[in-house]
Amino acid sequence: PVGNLSLEDATEAFTEQAQALASGGVDVLWLETLSSKEEMRAAGQGAATTGLPVVATMTFDTNGSTMMGVSPMELVGLYREMVPRLVAFGANCGIGAADLLGALLAMVKQLDERDILVAKSNCGIPAYVDGRIQYSGTPELMAEYARLSLNAGARIIGGCCGTTPDHLKAMRLALESHQKSDVPDIDTVVGELGPITEGTRARCLDMHDRPETGRVRKGRRRRDR
Structure with a gap:
């Protein structure tokens, strides 16, 4: 989304890829790791030329928005504006399961029963260990993320960077045995999955929920995995 590429040229490029x-x-055409409204519109228009179902997800960072400043709530509005409408939308990648859940909680306030929400989190944060990249998320953590995503309203749940067959197996087993319950609050997410950024927490709290001092509440300590 950075540079001199026009919306028309971007749409043409996405159309060529989609048609191929x-x-x-x-x-199905799956558009993910999007960061700007223009990028999503261009990709959506290009994909729509095929007549296939289209899913689109954005990636939210430490500010509780995409790197181009789109908030989770704005994504819901963009989804409703797109013609033809996407079959599903949501969040992928990002900086970990807890923050992705935070983005979902910000979106779920505006959903109705027809909307299909996607959760596709990274498996923790990558680190260079013993000569190779390893992600911090365990199968147990990703299983809990899957359960919380279902409770939060996601209907398509998966993993992004760092997710292995072991993680997916744990997630599948967790979902098969889980009975959907109430939408979690952000402190429950923190308690189960670990800390979130201040930006994500701010997106999840209504103004009347914020402490008058301007300081955010601390979540419960994450359980050891």
């Missing part, structure tokens, strides 16, 4: 994928026999 459609010719190859794909069943």
Whole structure:
């Protein structure tokens, strides 16, 4: 989304990719790690030329918004504006499961029963360990993330960077045995998945929930995994 590329040229490029994928026999077009409204519109318009179902997700950072400043609530508005409408939308990648849940909680306030919300979190944060990249999220943590995502209203739940077959197995087993319950609050998310950034917490709190001092409440300590 940075540079001199016009909306028209971007749409043309996305159209070329979408048409090639459609010719190859794909069943759905999945647009992810988007960060600007213009990028999402261009990708959506290009994908729509195929007539295939289209899903789009944005990535939210430490400010509780995308790197181009789009908030989770603005994503809901953009989803409602797009024609034809996406079959599903939500969040992917990011800085960990807890912050992605925070983005979902900010969005779920504006959803109705027809909306299909996507949760596709990174498996923790990458680190260079013993000569290779390793992600911090355990299968147990990702299983809890899957349960909380379902409670939060997500209907498509998966993993992004760092997610392995072991993580996916744990998530699948967790979802198969889980009975959906109440939407968690942000402190429950912190208690189960670990700390979130101040920006994400701010997105999840209504103004009347903020302490008068301007300081945010601290969540419960994450359980050891």
